[in-house]
Amino acid sequence: MKVTADHDLTAHNTLRLPARAQWWAQPASVAALQALVQDPAWQGLPRTVIGGGSNLVLEGTLPGLVIQPQLRGIRVEQDDGSGLHVTVGAGEDWDHLVAYTVAQGWSGLENLSLIPGTVGAAPVQNIGAYGVELCERLVSLEAVDLRTGTLQSFDNAACHFGYRDSYFKREAPGRFAIVSVRLALRRQAEPVLHYADLAARFAALPSAQQNAAGVRELVCALRRSKLPDPAQLPNAGSFFKNPLVSAARFDALQAEYPGVPGHRQADGSVKLAAGWLIEQAGWKGRALGAVGMHDRQALVLVNHGGADGAAVRRLAAQVAADVMARFGVGLEQEPIALGQVLSPDAVSTPA
Numbered sequence: 001m002k003v004t005a006d007h008d009l010t011a012h013n014t015l016r017l018p019a020r021a022q023w024w025a026q027p028a029s030v031a032a033l034q035a036l037v038q039d040p041a042w043q044g045l046p047r048t049v050i051g052g053g054s055n056l057v058l059e060g061t062l063p064g065l066v067i068q069p070q071l072r073g074i075r076v077e078q079d080d081g082s083g084l085h086v087t088v089g090a091g092e093d094w095d096h097l098v099a100y101t102v103a104q105g106w107s108g109l110e111n112l113s114l115i116p117g118t119v120g121a122a123p124v125q126n127i128g129a130y131g132v133e134l135c136e137r138l139v140s141l142e143a144v145d146l147r148t149g150t151l152q153s154f155d156n157a158a159c160h161f162g163y164r165d166s167y168f169k170r171e172a173p174g175r176f177a178i179v180s181v182r183l184a185l186r187r188q189a190e191p192v193l194h195y196a197d198l199a200a201r202f203a204a205l206p207s208a209q210q211n212a213a214g215v216r217e218l219v220c221a222l223r224r225s226k227l228p229d230p231a232q233l234p235n236a237g238s239f240f241k242n243p244l245v246s247a248a249r250f251d252a253l254q255a256e257y258p259g260v261p262g263h264r265q266a267d268g269s270v271k272l273a274a275g276w277l278i279e280q281a282g283w284k285g286r287a288l289g290a291v292g293m294h295d296r297q298a299l300v301l302v303n304h305g306g307a308d309g310a311a312v313r314r315l316a317a318q319v320a321a322d323v324m325a326r327f328g329v330g331l332e333q334e335p336i337a338l339g340q341v342l343s344p345d346a347v348s349t350p351a
């Protein structure tokens, strides 16, 4: 297994922040990853896994081994004629997987079209878009414990999925490298059309196109019209989670700001639109040095060129402080800050 020293990570994160890996490895099999983790040469060093870098804020040098799994493959495991299970290597590109499944006529992932990144990272924050979250399709996953090299299986419940959250993000950050993911898909299209603009466009399609491929095309078009392409304007997608507040808090906000958008959740809480709060706080299209909030999508923090992780931290803190001062609502950053590494021993094991 080739391990290189002092690897430049600028091209490995979609915010294009300058950062380096002390040691860099790209294992292409579970065995290679296990051998790397168990190699006495690397004992005692921190280990960090990254995928496509589309949900990262990098800064400085990441100490120890930085591992980018390259495991490939899309395999049908089980097919009863109406539904099937597909096992996918962590190093596959997520949108390539969605395009592949849709091209086979399989349904289930189409609403998650065009989300950047790898399959292995998708469970970490339980990716979601247009009314579907990964946790609704994931059967199980396999992951290598970065302390021991042991391969472990996690069923859906063991992943402790939440809104942009999972066991791997919250309870055991940095402890596991996910190596494969098993997903349940359907042969019959069952379009999920909770979003009004998606539903309206879908209804206008000729009936022959009212299938998974039709949904994928519409989702891609909607995303391209709303989100800046990181290849043109470096960004990490939504920079803050949509905050959840109690119904009472929402009613109080609504009394003061009648236009405040909110989506009532099954548990009675209300999900606010972080983009709206940021826009109202005056940050839409505004910059602080080389970074700013996008002029069409206030929730997206963009690098106008030459920014580093510290500049991103400063802007994020200022935006969150202004939203707190105006609305009394806290914003939680969605992308993961790497540059300091958590000890794998400092985390709990799953129940």
Ligand SMILES: Cc1cc2nc3c(=O)[nH]c(=O)nc-3n(C[C@H](O)[C@H](O)[C@H](O)COP(=O)(O)OP(=O)(O)OC[C@H]3O[C@@H](n4cnc5c(N)ncnc54)[C@H](O)[C@@H]3O)c2cc1C
Binding pocket: 014, 048, 049, 050, 051, 052, 053, 054, 055, 056, 069, 090, 115, 116, 117, 118, 119, 120, 121, 122, 124, 125, 126, 127, 128, 129, 168, 176, 177, 178, 179, 227, 228, 229, 230, 235, 236, 237, 238, 336
């Ligand atoms: C333009 C844009 C739009 C986006 N839209 C959405 C959206 O609609 N919905 C959404 O949910 N997200 C969205 N995102 C965020 C991002 O695409 C997802 O979080 C994606 O899953 C990150 O994948 P990645 O491979 O780039 O992971 P990285 O950014 O490299 O890593 C993210 C985290 O996962 C960990 N990780 C990565 N690979 C593994 C692995 N194999 N095993 C264990 N841990 C791992 C890393 O340590 C890190 O903590 C968007 C991002 C961009 C830039």
